[in-house]
Amino acid sequence: MKVTRRDFLKYCGVSAAALGLTTTELGLLEEALANPNGPTVLWLQGTACTGCSVSLMNRISSTDPKTVADLLINSVNLAYHPNLMALAGQPAAEVTEQAYNKGGYILVVEGGVPQAFGGATCLAWDYNGTPVTFQEAVQDLASRAAKIICVGQCASWGGIPAAPPNPTLVRGVKAATGKTTINIAGCPPHPDWIVWPVVQLLLGKTISLDSSGRPKLLYNRTVHDRCPRRDDDERRSGTTGRCLRPIGCRGPETRADCPSLLWNNRANWCIDANAPCIGCTQPTFPGTAPFYRNLGEADD
């Protein structure tokens, strides 16, 4: 007998009430999940470091899905994810083929798409004795996806692996496929930035993107706009509690709402720890300019 989501929740001792959904939210989500199996998500990893998946696993919120367990159990069918899925080898790859044949899946990509050496610097899987490059796999799966979400800098624009000299000629998914992608910037992105578009898609909402493909709602304001240190007099020396622009903070040109969200369940964030913003949500990240300026001269 097939165990349903409701059964599983019961046996984990979690109830809908415990999830704290308002009546409206519950109604909307239940509607979205009218098919209790939810939409199929294929999460592929290219030239990734897995930081984006690790960040997603740090999800904790007062709104649904509250945790990554909620996301996996209640919101989506995560049919393919290399770090979590039970199957290995060709049977795992075949899951993507089944989804491809049906169409209508959400393709999530973490990590970039390299072209060097015919794409051989990143292999997706072996299929019937033949290695399939990540480039081939992404181009195929992108062609029939209902939506493509790029999680992180690498999938969006190539990221650090694309920094000079870009040894593997890596590029983002849009450049590699020609398809429109929703780019969730960040290195890594905040878990809330990763979950938000998934929920929007489940609710059938439009996601408005900026000229770099980032959701406007998430990447509208700069870090500096709401930084608690913005009114600090830059001429004062030192870094503790001070504005960090004198030592190279990229907050003024970096679009992200870190100052409001904070990181790791509001444990901390870069500026509060006196670490200057390195601009990790910008399409040009990391750039070639040094992250720090004058640190040797700055006082504690």
Next chain:
Amino acid sequence: MPTVATIDPVTRLEGHLKIEVKVDTVNGVQQVVDAWATGTMFRGFESILVNRHPWDAQHITERICGVCPVSHGMAAVLALESAARITAPANGRIMRNLVLGANYIQSHILHFYHLSAPDFIKGPDMPPWQPSWSADRRIDQSTTNTLVNHYVTALEMRRKAHEMGAIFGARLPHPPAFTQGGITTVPTAAAISRFKTYLNELTSFITNVYVPDVELLTSVYQDYFGIGRGVRNLLAYGVFDLDSAGNTKLLKRGRITGGSNSVQSVDVNAIAEQVTYSWYADSTNNLKPSVGRTTPQYPKNNAYSWLKAPRYNGVAYEVGALARMWVNGNYRGGISVMDRHLARANEARIVALAMQSWIGQIRVGQSVRTQASVPTSATSYGLTEAPRGAIGHWLQISGSKIARYQVVTPTCWNASPRDGAGKRGPIEEALIGTPVQNINEPVEVVRVIHSFDPCLSCAVHVMRPAEGATVFALGHYHGEDEIHEHDHAHVHEHSHG
């Protein structure tokens, strides 16, 4: 007639790994008689670092891996401090240890529950836990339910370990607070108190849930104490410096050869990377990392991996929690699949307990960072341990910029291909003799691989089977647990995004 089975991708590890095993029947038992481990990804971080400002190193190298970024950050700042001839003040050293320790706890919990446990128990009846292989499940339904509950709790625990680490690391993964000369975060009494609260909860989980669950698993799968032995040479650079010079460490530096009880010293100059079977130019073969070069060459005759083959005096060494626990004298059970899981769990407890005393050593108001200036030229290295083993960054500064940067990661040691003498790497060697009941569901093989906690982003290619062997691609999954086909809800198309 032997069969070569390909497992690509090997899932539930970090990064991209392909394994090929040659399976044959020996003395009536179908088992692995040869193995090839292929790192199937290369990005070229070492080249990307050249010409950058030295103080970019910790930020860039952290992105080598999102599961062990703290270890890369640590190795980088240690190399930078050595280059600048400075050390971090006590507060900085202790706070960095606490962030690193928090990530050890996160990583070990993740490894046991989320990466390894699905090899042994059946998870919930939905993706990503299904479809799954059903081979060799021995744990009863009631205990399985408990372990599945613990899997879900463990998701929360590893999240909390990262929250704890972020209190001093600024954020996880990829903490920006690690800096040359110390840490950027200034401690407060409130932050220390929050850290302690998290640490108490995590210590309790490790002691009362994680360690007992590992012990339970080892009691049910006792035969795995005799599977996955490997090269029986263990290497640890040591980690968690207890003094500014790094002379005393919580987990010591040392080497074990042939599984003996005597701990030998580590000479960094004995380490070199061979590339005979790796996709790098032969002109770069057998170089010490301090003079190492990364020159990809693909295709290349006989080569089968993007991983180089690190060797110590020409010999392969296993690294990781088991190596650290052996070298430190905390564990001398044995060397096998189950010994690795036990060593990891025990290490998590030892680190958590040590963190309880370190958190009390922070002095609010005292310095967290020693001022540094960039040397015009320098040659240095930073050695530490990632949760999965010994990690080293070798740095050369010239004209105040990075002139060379070489990274030798733990999984490069463990998942290494053969060396010039044709000797297998640790995972390849550990697979020899592994029984394989059903070649369509080689769960025994993945159990051996997973015991090493591989993290391939640090390293990483395809090969052809030996002549005369049949290539076997694992068959389509069939079985009683196959999930029903169903219609998927279609996502609405809109003109934006």
